[in-house]
Amino acid sequence: MAFIERAPGESVATDRRVLAVAALAVLWLITVPFTTTDSLTGLILTGLVFVMLGVSWNLLAGYAGQISLGHAAFFGMGAFVTAWLTTPTAGGFPESIQLPVIPAMLIGALAAALIALVIGPIIFRLSGHYFAIGTLALAAVIELIMLDRRDLTGGATGYYIQADLSLGEVVSHGDVMFYLTLIATIATVVITYLIVRGPTGLGMKAIHDDEDAASSLGVNPLKYKMYAFVVSSFFAGLAGALYGHYTLYINPQSTLAVTWTIDALVVVILGGMGTFSGPIFGAGLFLLLDNGLSAIVSGYSEAVEGILIILFIIFLPTGLYGLFKEYLIEETDGSDGAHD
Amino acid sequence: MVFSDLATQTIVNGLLLGGIYALAALGLSLVFGIMDIVNLAHGHMLMVGAYIAILVFAATGITPLVGMVLAMALMFGLGVLLQKVLLKHVVDEGLEQPIIILFGLALILQNLGRVILGGDARTADIGIPGNGFDIGIAFMSFPRTVTFIVAVLLIAATWAFLQYTKTGQAIRATAQNRTAAKHMGINTDQIYVITLGIGTALAGAAGALLSMLFPIDPYVGWSYLLKTFAVVVLGGVGSVLGTLVGGLVLGVSENLGALYLGGGYRNVVSLLIFLAVLLVKPEGLFGGSGGGE
Numbered sequence: 001m002a003f004i005e006r007a008p009g010e011s012v013a014t015d016r017r018v019l020a021v022a023a024l025a026v027l028w029l030i031t032v033p034f035t036t037t038d039s040l041t042g043l044i045l046t047g048l049v050f051v052m053l054g055v056s057w058n059l060l061a062g063y064a065g066q067i068s069l070g071h072a073a074f075f076g077m078g079a080f081v082t083a084w085l086t087t088p089t090a091g092g093f094p095e096s097i098q099l100p101v102i103p104a105m106l107i108g109a110l111a112a113a114l115i116a117l118v119i120g121p122i123i124f125r126l127s128g129h130y131f132a133i134g135t136l137a138l139a140a141v142i143e144l145i146m147l148d149r150r151d152l153t154g155g156a157t158g159y160y161i162q163a164d165l166s167l168g169e170v171v172s173h174g175d176v177m178f179y180l181t182l183i184a185t186i187a188t189v190v191i192t193y194l195i196v197r198g199p200t201g202l203g204m205k206a207i208h209d210d211e212d213a214a215s216s217l218g219v220n221p222l223k224y225k226m227y228a229f230v231v232s233s234f235f236a237g238l239a240g241a242l243y244g245h246y247t248l249y250i251n252p253q254s255t256l257a258v259t260w261t262i263d264a265l266v267v268v269i270l271g272g273m274g275t276f277s278g279p280i281f282g283a284g285l286f287l288l289l290d291n292g293l294s295a296i297v298s299g300y301s302e303a304v305e306g307i308l309i310i311l312f313i314i315f316l317p318t319g320l321y322g323l324f325k326e327y328l329i330e331e332t333d334g335s336d337g338a339h340d
Numbered sequence: 341m342v343f344s345d346l347a348t349q350t351i352v353n354g355l356l357l358g359g360i361y362a363l364a365a366l367g368l369s370l371v372f373g374i375m376d377i378v379n380l381a382h383g384h385m386l387m388v389g390a391y392i393a394i395l396v397f398a399a400t401g402i403t404p405l406v407g408m409v410l411a412m413a414l415m416f417g418l419g420v421l422l423q424k425v426l427l428k429h430v431v432d433e434g435l436e437q438p439i440i441i442l443f444g445l446a447l448i449l450q451n452l453g454r455v456i457l458g459g460d461a462r463t464a465d466i467g468i469p470g471n472g473f474d475i476g477i478a479f480m481s482f483p484r485t486v487t488f489i490v491a492v493l494l495i496a497a498t499w500a501f502l503q504y505t506k507t508g509q510a511i512r513a514t515a516q517n518r519t520a521a522k523h524m525g526i527n528t529d530q531i532y533v534i535t536l537g538i539g540t541a542l543a544g545a546a547g548a549l550l551s552m553l554f555p556i557d558p559y560v561g562w563s564y565l566l567k568t569f570a571v572v573v574l575g576g577v578g579s580v581l582g583t584l585v586g587g588l589v590l591g592v593s594e595n596l597g598a599l600y601l602g603g604g605y606r607n608v609v610s611l612l613i614f615l616a617v618l619l620v621k622p623e624g625l626f627g628g629s630g631g632g633e
Contacts, residue, residue, distance in 0.1 A: 067439055126618055128435050129378040133569050134618055140566055141611045148604040258562055262447065269440060299455045306447030310426065313440045 029182055033175035045178045045246055047287040048185040049239050053260065054267035054279030055192050056235035061265075062274035063196055064228035065208030066124075070135030071236055071264045073142045074112040076256030078237025079244035080146065080153065082108030083161050086245070090159040092151045101163045102180070105241040112237025116230045124225050127211075136258070143256040158251020161244060177246040184242060188235045189280065195231065196276060204228055208274070236264075262305075269309045272319025281320040345477070350595045352478035356488040358591025360549050362584045363491040364564065365571035366498060367542030373578025374515040374535045375431055380442040382543050383565030384449035387558065389415055389544025390464075390551035391457060397464040397551075404464040405490060408548035412541040419540030423533045431532060432518075446561055453558030461555030464548075487549040492584075494545055498538070499580045511535060515578055563607060570614035589613075 029048075033041050053075065061067050084091040085104035099107070119138065126134045146153045153159075165176040195201055203224040206214035211221050240260075244250045263286070271282020289308070290301060297304055316322055368382045379385070392414060393407035422445065423431075430437035472481040502508035513521040514531045522528050550556065567590065575586030590610055597609025 067435060069443075122619055129372070129439070130573075130618060132380075132435075132439060133378060133566070134615065136562070137566050137569075137611045137614055140562070141608055141615070144604070144608045144611070148602075148608075262443075265440070265443065273436070300451060302451035302454075303448045306444040306451065308444075309447075310441050310444040313437050313444075314426070314430070317437070 026182075026186065030179075033171075033178050038172065038174055041174055041178050042246070043287065043291060045174070045181050046243075047283055048178075048181045049243050050263060050267050050283035050286055051185050051280055052188045052235050052239035052242075053264040054271065054283050055188050056232040056239070057264035058268045058273065058279045059192055059195070059204075060228045060232040062268060062278070063201060063208060064204040064225055065211075066225055066228065067132045068135040068229075068232075069132050069258075069261055069265075070137075070139035071232075072256055072258055072260035073135075073139035074116065074233040074236035075240035075243075075260045076146070076252065077115055077142065077240070078105075078108045078112040079240035079250055079255040080108075081111040081237075082241035083159075083244055083250045084152075086163045087159070087161045090154065090161075101165060101245060105180075105238065105245065108241040109234050109238035112240070113230050113234035116233035117226070120226045120229045121222070124222055124229075136261075139256070139258065139261065143252055146252040146256055153252050154250075156251060156253065158249060158254065161248045161250060163245050163248065165245075173248070174246065177242065181242045181246070184238055188238070192231070192235075193276060195227075200224065200227055266305050266309055268319075269312050270319055272321030273317070275318060275321040277324075278319050278321040281324070285320060346599065347596070349478045350599045351592050352480070353484065354592035354595035355588055356480075356484040356591070357553070357595065358588035359488040359491040359495075359584075360546055360553075360587070361567060361571055361590050362575075362587025363494055363542060363549070364546030365568040365575070365587055366495055366580065366583050367539035367546075368568045369572045369575065369578055369580075369583050370498075370511075370535055370542075371539040372572060374511060375532055377427070377431060377438045377442070378569070379536075379539065380439060380565065381446040381449060381561070382539075382568055383563065384446045384453075384561035385415060385418070385540050385543035386547035386550070386564050386568075387453055387556060387561045388418075388449055389547030390556040391453060391462075391547075392544065393548035393551045394462050394464045394556065395457075398462075404548050404552050405486070407464070408490070408545050411544040411548045415544030416537040416541040419537040420533050422540070423536040427532075427536070428529070446565075450558050450561055457558065459558060461557040462551075463553075463555045464551040483552050487552055491546070491549055494542070495580065495584055498542065501538075502580065507531075507534060566614065567607075567610055570610050570617075573614055573617050 029044070032044055036044075053071065057068070057071050080091075082101075082104045084093055085097060085099045085107060086101055088097050089095055123131065123134055123138065147155060149155075164173050166173040167176065196204070203214075203219050204227070206217075206219050207221045207224050215221055240255055244255060247254070267282040267286045268279050269282070270285050271280065272278030286305075289304065293301060293304060312319060318325070364382075364386055367385075368379055371377055371379050371382075389408075389411040392411040393404035396402055396407035396410060397404055426441050426445075427438060430441065472479055472485070474480075502512055510521070510526045511531055511534065513524065513526060514528050514535075518528060521531075547556070571583060571586040571590050573586075574589055575582030575584070590613070593613055594606050594610045598606040601609065
């Protein structure tokens with residue numbers, strides 16, 4: 001007898017026990033700033049950023065089938081546009097454009113989405129391998145240009161962001177950022193869930209499984225790819241904005257480097273590509289690995305990540321979610337278990 | 341006056357560098373054309389080859405031109421192992437699995453490079469940087485000239501191997517039509533092993549040559565992956581001659597870009613050319629000869 005039963009095609013998330021576990025997790029997260037140290041709060045905040053990155057990359061790669069290696073570009077541009085708006089003078093902008101943190105973050109995320117909207121029709125002329133390498137090149141171009149534009153970015157040195165959000169003595173800046181990140185993460189998860197469960201998600205899956213067949217049946221591949229790309233970039237940009245304003249420091253390498261793309265990919269592969277809850281599990285495991293394991297294997301954490309994604313993709317392509325599914329979920333009929 | 345014309349000198353330097361770019365890209369192009377896999381770890385393999393030559397040079401003083409042979413042998417072994425252990429079961433299974441396995445391998449190589457050698461850039465400076473000769477229009481430095489000649493010889497050797505040996509013909513047959521080749525009695529599994537071995541060895545050779553000219557650090561892998569892929573796109577997947585032309589074009593345009601826009605834009609120029617070509621003709625300028633999408 002499995003923990004959860006479900007009919008084929010039915011979502012696990014509608015199971016009351018799953019909702020209860022999710023609610024408990026959120027309740028626990030709400031208590032985090034009061035029950036743990038600042039550094040642990042920061043660590044869990046980083047975990048939430050990984051969830052946002054993973055969920056957003058998964059929408060594009062796991063659902064729409066577009067393996068992008070340029071995710072860092074949107075993370076970094078979200079962070080930079082937000083930083084320009086909260087700390088305009090450091091980026092050479094007039095002080096008059098200064099905005100409060102929350103609107104600045106939303107505009108930062110929108111800017112990332114806008115970049116995707118403009119680039120999308122061009123970059124989606126590429127497919128498969130060419131798309132993967134094209135997005136890697138695009139992100140590299142953006143990083144190099146931003147690194148060179150010292151006036152806008154502070155170059156390799158970067159600059160400090162002025163946006164202290166602490167509320168008196170009780171709630172520190174880090175704690176406020178934690179709650180903002182928590183809200184943004186929940187929004188990312190819920191909105192992405194609604195998308196992949198709705199007709200748009202079906203369209204994405206159709207072009208993922210067989211673009212030509214979907215196209216011949218009247219599905220417009222570009223429309224669904226663009227949808228996934230723009231939404232994915234928005235949330236990646238929001239994640240970058242939150243991360244930059246948590247650390248209160250920004251430079252091109254800290255936000256635009258390929259490591260953020262790697263992190264998103266590792267989170268998704270560990271959790272289960274093309275599965276809805278995969279990236280959430282994956283972010284948890286990745287956080288443990290990134291910190292717990294790095295204490296044990298010291299300088300080898302990157303190699304361990306590499307080995308893990310290779311082992312996972314060969315032996316456990318559905319990731320941690322696949323393991324959970326095998327042991328906790330029982331199909332009541334049929335075996336349509338893909339894409340949850 | 342040696343530098344009578346800065347632009348001419350820049351173009352000559354670009355051509356000399358372009359030969360090594362072509363060699364570096366040839367391995368990527370062969371693997372792409374024959375196995376339909378983009379080796380995301382190709383730049384990192386190049387980095388490993390460079391480090392082998394640098395380490396041999398630092399320990400014994402033996403020139404990287406000899407270290408290159410060792411690098412090629414070791415990297416051939418790595419390529420064979422990679423195909424036999426990791427890629428064998430996923431090579432014909434679509435895009436996701438191979439690309440992620442090679443991405444993981446890139447991470448592993450980058451990490452090992454950093455742990456073993458530290459994050460600092462190193463070079464195998466063979467100690468004759470100022471020496472060279474004047475050919476009237478430009479000055480030819482010895483390291484650049486020698487590495488260029490070695491690179492072109494290796495490209496020619498690879499071409500001859502593909503053209504005139506039985507194995508080379510089997511490789512070309514597999515590139516043209518995998519299924520038909522199999523029916524004709526070609527052991528395509530074996531062909532894949534040899535192809536990845538050669539591709540990896542060529543990356544190692546290019547790395548060893550580059551270590552004589554530029555500092556190499558553990559993070560250069562991504563940058564060289566993009567450069568070599570740009571050459572493949574310029575030259576056409578699986579075309580040896582096209583790769584040579586693509587390498588020369590990239591070397592020259594990078595150097596001219598650095599001259600006119602500033603050193604910081606050296607890599608931006610090559611990436612922009614690359615993206616532009618992809619957008620004009622998404623399957624490469626001379627695409628369609630090999631596998632590819």
